[in-house]
Amino acid sequence: MASFVILNLLGSYKNTNKVETMNVAAIFFCLVATFGHVYLEEQLDGKVAVVTGGAKGIGYAIGDNFLEYGTKTVVIVDKNRLRGLKAEKDLNCKHGANRTVFIYGDITKDLDRVSKQIFQKFRYVNILVNNAGILDEYDPKKTIETNAMGTVLWADRFYNCMRKDRGGRGGTIINIASISAYMSDPFLYFYKASKFAVLGLTLGMGHEYNYLFTGVRMFAICPGATRTDMTRQEVTTVEEQREVFEKFSKTLKYQSPDNVGKAAVLLYWTATTGTAYTVQDGQPPIVSPDRVNITMEAILNVIHQ
Numbered sequence: 001m002a003s004f005v006i007l008n009l010l011g012s013y014k015n016t017n018k019v020e021t022m023n024v025a026a027i028f029f030c031l032v033a034t035f036g037h038v039y040l041e042e043q044l045d046g047k048v049a050v051v052t053g054g055a056k057g058i059g060y061a062i063g064d065n066f067l068e069y070g071t072k073t074v075v076i077v078d079k080n081r082l083r084g085l086k087a088e089k090d091l092n093c094k095h096g097a098n099r100t101v102f103i104y105g106d107i108t109k110d111l112d113r114v115s116k117q118i119f120q121k122f123r124y125v126n127i128l129v130n131n132a133g134i135l136d137e138y139d140p141k142k143t144i145e146t147n148a149m150g151t152v153l154w155a156d157r158f159y160n161c162m163r164k165d166r167g168g169r170g171g172t173i174i175n176i177a178s179i180s181a182y183m184s185d186p187f188l189y190f191y192k193a194s195k196f197a198v199l200g201l202t203l204g205m206g207h208e209y210n211y212l213f214t215g216v217r218m219f220a221i222c223p224g225a226t227r228t229d230m231t232r233q234e235v236t237t238v239e240e241q242r243e244v245f246e247k248f249s250k251t252l253k254y255q256s257p258d259n260v261g262k263a264a265v266l267l268y269w270t271a272t273t274g275t276a277y278t279v280q281d282g283q284p285p286i287v288s289p290d291r292v293n294i295t296m297e298a299i300l301n302v303i304h305q
């Protein structure tokens with residue numbers, strides 16, 4: 001029932017007082033999704049957020065929604081220069097001049113240069129969204145380097161600058177994992193390996209014990225199938241699974257990137273450190289399950305459909 005209310009609020013907030021409605025939604029979300037440890041973080045107002053891979057897709061939607069709900073500046077780091085410049089222009093048109101800054105960079109190569117540039121310009125960063133990622137089952141090395149190592153090293157760099165016990169002001173790191181991070185199905189296993197790593201990092205580094213002395217909150221968002229370039233282009237999977245994977249993909253419900261963007265705002269207000277939240281099927285976030293087993297029977301059912 002309460003989830004239904006949140007869904008309606010999320011669906012209708014565009015026509016109403018945005019911040020008030022989102023606040024009500026956030027309170028409902030607290031009650032429904034996170035029994036126990038609930039933080040109501042301060043607002044996004046005046047904050048500086050860095051979004052890796054924010055030139056398009058889910059990262060762009062997160063930047064867009066952060067700006068909509070008061071974030072002072074969103075820094076987009078992306079290796080796609082054309083899309084990055086376009087995102088900067090579009091978001092500045094929509095939300096006001098100089099609120100979005102694009103910095104060209106490959107997260108697997110340019111951490112030193114880009115982070116130095118960011119900290120020189122802003123001194124303090126309040127939020128890092130580790131979103132840049134790829135899906136390429138033909139290139140397991142690049143998959144691990146981008147999704148797993150990229151996330152780990154960027155988290156490490158920003159965590160150390162944010163931590164209160166080392167002179168920082170605290171902050172929030174949001175890691176974009178995937179429902180693949182807890183599903184046991186036979187598909188996309190290199191991608192799955194990389195996202196399990198993202199979840200592991202979040203549960204450990206984001207553990208409440210660490211938060212107590214660092215003041216750095218870390219949580220993960222696990223999106224389900226989302227309509228972006230990543231899923232629009234043919235999803236690469238190992239040759240022998242192509243047919244069955246195509247059938248399996250057809251059973252998925254695709255949501256808009258904006259649904260993940262809105263969820264990121266709600267979660268910024270409400271999420272507990274060291275926790276993963278699933279956002280799928282266009283629904284509001286829920287706490288992720290530890291594991292979902294896709295049985296042989298379920299796979300065979302899909303094959304024989």
Ligand SMILES: NC(=O)c1ccc[n+]([C@@H]2O[C@H](COP(=O)([O-])OP(=O)(O)OC[C@H]3O[C@@H](n4cnc5c(N)ncnc54)[C@H](O)[C@@H]3O)[C@@H](O)[C@H]2O)c1
Pocket residue numbers: 052053054055056057058059077078079080083105106107108131132133134146176177178179222223224225226227228229230231
């Ligand atoms: N689309 C989905 O169904 C889905 C589901 C679950 C999780 N995710 C995750 O969400 C995140 C965003 O995916 P998306 O669907 O928006 O993909 P997308 O391909 O639309 O966007 C990804 C962005 O990341 C950038 N990027 C990739 N590698 C980079 C690198 N090394 N350095 C800098 N930028 C880089 C790309 O240039 C692009 O702008 C990824 O981590 C992905 O794994 C996506």
